[in-house]
Amino acid sequence: MSVVDSALARLPEVYRSLVVRHHEFLKFGTVGAITFVLDTGIFYLLKLSVLAAHPVTAKVLAVLCATALSYVLNREWSFRTRGGRRRPQEAALYFAVSAMGVALYSAPLWVSRYVLLLATPHTSRLVEEIADFTAGQVVGLLVGMAFRWWAFRRWVFPREAREQHRELQPSAPA
Template sequence: MLRHRELLKFGTVGAITFIIDTGIFYALKLTVLSPKPVTSKVIAVLVATLVSYLLNRDWSFRTRGGHRRHHEATLYFLISGIGVALYSAPLWVSRYVLHLQMPYTSRLVEEVADFTAGQIIGLLLGMAFRWWAFRKWVFPADQQQVGPIDPPQQDRALIR
């Protein structure tokens, strides 16, 4: 049950930071960084990552052992850096490998491709990686929280 609660909280933090990420991405992409959508995406993800760290540390994974604060933050941002690459890679492929941008396509195709690659595919790749990595390295289960051996093993021990 704890795992599902953590996953729901992690998902809620993800939804909040998705809104932050999307808002910043489009604010930058449609204004001051219009010729640089990947740069816009990286900046948006970095801001969302900072908010994500604070919310995940204090809410989603607060019952886990973790590490000292500076080690935890270092690991969090290192893993999130890998996440930035995962978030940004589909947009980079869409733009610079598949050339789904103007003048090769229409403005509508460019916008749909940017949203699909940057906000959906990138988000799913980054989120799956971060969920796994945060639980494994940043907020590991506290040894005191590991439960007893499962009931079938206990029953077998009583039978012998």
């Protein structure tokens, strides 16, 4: 019995069926949690040091680093039963969708800083930090995650591509 089977056996039936039915989303969320920690760490490391005057640039760089790790984890774990495209094509699609995600992740922070002026000298440093975290790490994350979940399943790792790929493979001799 695998570790996953053992863990599932311990869950009450109502939760077990939810976990089984939504396993891809739960894996995607786990990858998201891991990359959230990486993204947040890099964002604050850059924002509080070399890119203090450029928080949006710090956010974009942090998201790009997190996206690279996200591709590997999603390809090899979350969506490993999907896809079927050649890796270069799949990776290009993944990073194209992720580029759109970077814009969605960064937009709330840009609006907070440059439209709502929630930055010093217009507001206190504490308000600036709370606004940056809320806009960049909460709102941006939720908007970007929803878009990426939909787009990855639709374009990058579709079930149809895997099924079409299998149909094109010559059958093995019996």
